[in-house]
Amino acid sequence: MKKNVGVVFGGRSVEHEVSIITGLQIMENIDKDKYDVVPIYINKEGKWLTGNGLFDFENFKHNNFEDTEEIMISPTHNDFNLYAIPNKAGIFRKKIVGKVDIIFPAIHGTNGEDGTIQGLFELMNVPYVGSNVLASSVGMDKILMKDVFKSNNLPIVDYTWFYRSKWIENREEILEEIENKLKYPLFIKPANLGSSVGISKAIDRNSLINGVEIAIRYDRKIIVEKAIENPREINCAVIGYDENLKTSLCEEPLGWQEFLSYEDKYVNSNAKYGGEERRRIPADIEDEIRAEIETIAKKSFKAIDGRGNARIDFLLDQKNKIYVNEINTMPGSIAYYLWEGKGISFKQLINEMIDIALKVYDEKE
């Protein structure tokens, strides 16, 4: 019998729109001979919806959710049924509007890629695709992530971090600490976001202060790191679990100015939804560098105990020295474009991700 895959997308993060695209792409490319899709959309207010109205991109553009129904999610419902929210008249009999056997979260960033939703699926005891609670949360926090990479001897740029509360109390002390430890230019980032939101570059104390003031709007922890000057960016995906890992092709995202902005990355990189592709695949790098990147990508994935399919992003300096910049445990479009060149179609990639989830779930029992 076909299994029902609940594709969960949207979510309350700044990457809401990107997640809609990833969700729609997964639903379009899933192996229909093996799986039936149950679309589950988390809207910006945090409500969960299901229904046929969620297959069509036009409906999202026009905010039209007529053919959908709000559902109730509870960690104690481990029969995996989706219950309609009782209407205002107070119908107490539970109405089942869907049933899922496995969840495919397609949410980027806060509340989707950071372990929170994974925790819900653990409590519901439902198999789910991708990294678990620990890997997701460590991968999401740029400070913890870099701490873990560092203790695994992976190459990263020098960094330091501080709390927003301390900045508000005593910014002079923090500025001194940063300037004692790191030389300009610097990058300032909120610890727990993605898609370049809240990130800026500083060339002196003034721009550092401005950058921190921007970053503290988004997070209570701020990371400041040494900027690589005119870096090349190379990304590589890893799929698997435990020691069973393989790497994708490498890409070089192109067309960026100072650094990749939200628009550069997503609006322009989803041809079908109104933009143009701006990446070189495979990246034009020497075999030796590529091999080293692949090795570091696998080590980074293992360092956080990753699972499923993650994209590891690198920075290359002018001398081709490699730095791991970050790991994205739920990359945009699940980085399918990096796997196609390795002979793994979008459909196969989804199949593999689901197979991993089911295998890990079965081993747990």
Ligand code: ADP
């Ligand atoms: P996000 O999770 O938001 O994608 P990143 O750490 O990847 O955050 O930073 C966004 C972009 O900023 C990177 O893709 C890169 O272009 C640039 N960048 C980040 N850190 C550095 C750095 N230390 N040196 C040079 N460029 C950087």
Ligand code: MG
């Ligand atoms: Mg990121």
Ligand code: MG
């Ligand atoms: Mg990034």
